[in-house]
Amino acid sequence: MTAYRLASIPGDGIGVDVTVEARKVLDRSAELFGFSLEWTEFDWSCERYARLGSMMPDDGVAQLSAFDGILLGAVGFPGVPDHVSLWGLLIPLRRAFQQYVNLRPVRLLPGTTSVLAGRKAEELELVIVRENSEGEYSAIGGRHNAGRPDEFVLQESVFTRVGVTRIIRYAFELARTRSSRVCSATKSNGLIHSMPFWDEIFAEVAAEFPDVHSEQMHVDALAARMVQAPDRLDIVVASNLFGDILSDLAAAITGGLGMAPSGNINPSGEFPSMFEAVHGSAPDIAGQGIANPVAQILAAAMLVEHLGETVAAQAIRAAVDRVLDEGRVRTPDLGGTDTTERLGTAVAEAL
Amino acid sequence: MTAYRLASIPGDGIGVDVTVEARKVLDRSAELFGFSLEWTEFDWSCERYARLGSMMPDDGVAQLSAFDGILLGAVGFPGVPDHVSLWGLLIPLRRAFQQYVNLRPVRLLPGTTSVLAGRKAEELELVIVRENSEGEYSAIGGRHNAGRPDEFVLQESVFTRVGVTRIIRYAFELARTRSSRVCSATKSNGLIHSMPFWDEIFAEVAAEFPDVHSEQMHVDALAARMVQAPDRLDIVVASNLFGDILSDLAAAITGGLGMAPSGNINPSGEFPSMFEAVHGSAPDIAGQGIANPVAQILAAAMLVEHLGETVAAQAIRAAVDRVLDEGRVRTPDLGGTDTTERLGTAVAEAL
Ligand SMILES: CC(C)[C@H](C(=O)O)[C@@H](O)C(=O)O
Ligand SMILES: CC(C)[C@H](C(=O)O)[C@@H](O)C(=O)O
Numbered sequence: 064m065t066a067y068r069l070a071s072i073p074g075d076g077i078g079v080d081v082t083v084e085a086r087k088v089l090d091r092s093a094e095l096f097g098f099s100l101e102w103t104e105f106d107w108s109c110e111r112y113a114r115l116g117s118m119m120p121d122d123g124v125a126q127l128s129a130f131d132g133i134l135l136g137a138v139g140f141p142g143v144p145d146h147v148s149l150w151g152l153l154i155p156l157r158r159a160f161q162q163y164v165n166l167r168p169v170r171l172l173p174g175t176t177s178v179l180a181g182r183k184a185e186e187l188e189l190v191i192v193r194e195n196s197e198g199e200y201s202a203i204g205g206r207h208n209a210g211r212p213d214e215f216v217l218q219e220s221v222f223t224r225v226g227v228t229r230i231i232r233y234a235f236e237l238a239r240t241r242s243s244r245v246c247s248a249t250k251s252n253g254l255i256h257s258m259p260f261w262d263e264i265f266a267e268v269a270a271e272f273p274d275v276h277s278e279q280m281h282v283d284a285l286a287a288r289m290v291q292a293p294d295r296l297d298i299v300v301a302s303n304l305f306g307d308i309l310s311d312l313a314a315a316i317t318g319g320l321g322m323a324p325s326g327n328i329n330p331s332g333e334f335p336s337m338f339e340a341v342h343g344s345a346p347d348i349a350g351q352g353i354a355n356p357v358a359q360i361l362a363a364a365m366l367v368e369h370l371g372e373t374v375a376a377q378a379i380r381a382a383v384d385r386v387l388d389e390g391r392v393r394t395p396d397l398g399g400t401d402t403t404e405r406l407g408t409a410v411a412e413a414l
Numbered sequence: 415m416t417a418y419r420l421a422s423i424p425g426d427g428i429g430v431d432v433t434v435e436a437r438k439v440l441d442r443s444a445e446l447f448g449f450s451l452e453w454t455e456f457d458w459s460c461e462r463y464a465r466l467g468s469m470m471p472d473d474g475v476a477q478l479s480a481f482d483g484i485l486l487g488a489v490g491f492p493g494v495p496d497h498v499s500l501w502g503l504l505i506p507l508r509r510a511f512q513q514y515v516n517l518r519p520v521r522l523l524p525g526t527t528s529v530l531a532g533r534k535a536e537e538l539e540l541v542i543v544r545e546n547s548e549g550e551y552s553a554i555g556g557r558h559n560a561g562r563p564d565e566f567v568l569q570e571s572v573f574t575r576v577g578v579t580r581i582i583r584y585a586f587e588l589a590r591t592r593s594s595r596v597c598s599a600t601k602s603n604g605l606i607h608s609m610p611f612w613d614e615i616f617a618e619v620a621a622e623f624p625d626v627h628s629e630q631m632h633v634d635a636l637a638a639r640m641v642q643a644p645d646r647l648d649i650v651v652a653s654n655l656f657g658d659i660l661s662d663l664a665a666a667i668t669g670g671l672g673m674a675p676s677g678n679i680n681p682s683g684e685f686p687s688m689f690e691a692v693h694g695s696a697p698d699i700a701g702q703g704i705a706n707p708v709a710q711i712l713a714a715a716m717l718v719e720h721l722g723e724t725v726a727a728q729a730i731r732a733a734v735d736r737v738l739d740e741g742r743v744r745t746p747d748l749g750g751t752d753t754t755e756r757l758g759t760a761v762a763e764a765l
Pocket of ligand 1: 252253283500658692
């Protein structure tokens with residue numbers, strides 16, 4: 064029996080609430096599909112920061128590196144500035160483990176409706192392939208003339224040939240397993256250094272995949288298309304920032320952030336990959352048992368899929384679909400009054 | 415009788431088609447409301463670039479500086495890279511004339527329907543106040559190790575205290591004339607130099623306007639809110655890039671890009687302001703008489719409003735509303751078969 068060692072970092076706020084449920088579902092799937100999971104839990108969080116002055120220990124990366132996968136809740140809490148909490152945990156992990164792909168599939172789940180008028184479920188199924196290791200999210204930059212009227216700030220974006228090529232290639236390879244269509248988000252008319260470079264590499268990689276249909280759109284027009292003609296999009300490949308914005312938008316048109324999973328993937332397998340919901344820690348509703356655990360359960364399904372347990376992953380997704388379709392158990396965001404725990408248990412039972 | 419000197423730069427593609435109609439409507443409004451317009455037309459465009467090697471003459475800025483206002487069509491044509499066409503005309507003009515406000519009001523016009531399900535017109539009325547002179551659109555940056563495997567590109571964003579303060583203050587002042595609500599687009603959790611600075615200044619300016627309700631959202635969550643709860647937004651203040659993306663999205667949920675006007679405004683009046691549709695030059699449908707001129711006509715209304723001809727501006731908007739509401743004259747994007755010219759004439763007559 065294959066045994067996997069998994070790390071769980073529930074983090075803050077509703078991250079904690081939903082991670083319990085995702086583990087419950089994963090444990091049940093292991094029993095049913097003949098593998099075993101050995102969990103180690105880490106209390107790395109803003110709460111730890113408040114206590115000890117850092118989000119994770121100095122050797123945090125080393126502690127995680129031997130695991131087969133990581134399930135992350137969410138981080139962020141009022142009083143701890145985001146650029147502390149996230150750059151002290153989420154972003155360093157994405158980078159240290161070369162999780163250069165942030166994979167964000169969305170689809171309209173059964174029993175949910177889109178905010179878009181008259182769209183059928185099959186028109187609302189797309190994948191954002193987001194660059195996750197460089198680009199606009201860079202620690203390079205700073206402030207000049209601080210406190211003076213002529214104060215200014217520089218913020219550097221960094222795009223490397225290696226970084227851009229590998230994410231675009233990943234998108235094209237993924238396209239071969241799906242619709243064979245890739246749309247690249249650019250903004251070469253405004254960002255005249257980074258985006259023409261991105262476009263150039265996109266054209267080079269596209270030439271390696273003559274069987275895949277490729278196009279590019281400016282990110283402003285692409286955001287508009289996502290709400291006007293989402294059926295014309297399948298795989299969208301985008302930089303770190305553009306992928307961030309487009310994936311929230313994609314989640315919003317397909318049932319909301321309570322439903323959207325995300326994988327921070329190291330495709331070579333050299334380092335562990337990390338799975339999380341797209342949503343944040345939502346401190347305002349934390350601990351009340353009202354958060355929707357579906358996004359985190361679907362993230363857990365991506366985790367076991369990444370481990371090679373494809374059948375288990377499909378079964379988890381099918382169980383989620385069944386529970387939502389029946390509509391008997393619904394958290395408040397789905398129009399019901401059930402708890403996080405109740406929905407998690409329902410999915411585990413539906414397995 | 416007040417006489418205004420206006421510059422018209424029809425530009426490329428459908429920019430030419432729609433600018434003719436907007437001028438027709440403006441000329442008619444001048445007759446009716448007792449002012450006169452003296453037009454000078456400039457052929458600055460990609461076509462000029464192909465002929466003479468530059469989008470506009472070297473003294474282009476000087477030639478325009480004495481005008482009371484500028485009506486711009488659109489620029490961009492296949493074969494001329496965007497970063498040539500736009501950085502050779504649109505963007506230098508925005509900057510030379512310190513048009514640091516890009517004002518983008520949207521509302522659901524009569525006779526049109528939103529892509530969002532079940533939203534009433536009054537829930538779909540917002541204004542994007544976009545920073546228009548600095549930020550992510552910067553010419554600073556470049557390529558290192560060109561052509562080598564370790565090639566990379568840097569792209570600098572530049573945010574100044576002066577630039578950020580004045581755009582945020584503009585948004586708050588505007589709020590006092592409307593809903594008294596301002597939402598700031600941030601991304602301080604990813605862009606840890608520029609956006610915390612933006613947030614800091616937002617908080618400072620907000621403190622000067624205790625009567626205005628202020629909040630901030632990460633741009634990813636804000637994009638999601640725009641489609642999930644647009645009624646909770648009124649004035650959105652955003653950086654150059656975020657404002658670009660959010661304003662296309664705002665246009666997309668309120669009848670599409672054929673309807674959305676935009677003003678590049680120099681609030682001090684020291685330099686001319688410039689008005690244009692949000693849409694681009696759409697070369698694929700240019701010259702066919704099928705482009706929707708409404709966005710450009712509404713941009714023209716913003717122009718006369720900026721000149722102080724408020725009654726004329728209101729009359730133009732009312733004429734557009736009436737024509738759209740009657741629905742007898744509709745361009746193809748509105749589901750009809752009428753021409754650009756026919757719709758322009760209908761609005762001029764409805765005045
Ligand atoms: C054409 C392009 C440079 C421009 C911009 O991004 O500013 C356009 O998209 C706009 O919104 O006015
Ligand atoms: C929390 C934040 C830094 C993060 C990001 O922008 O990457 C989040 O929005 C996400 O999408 O994973």
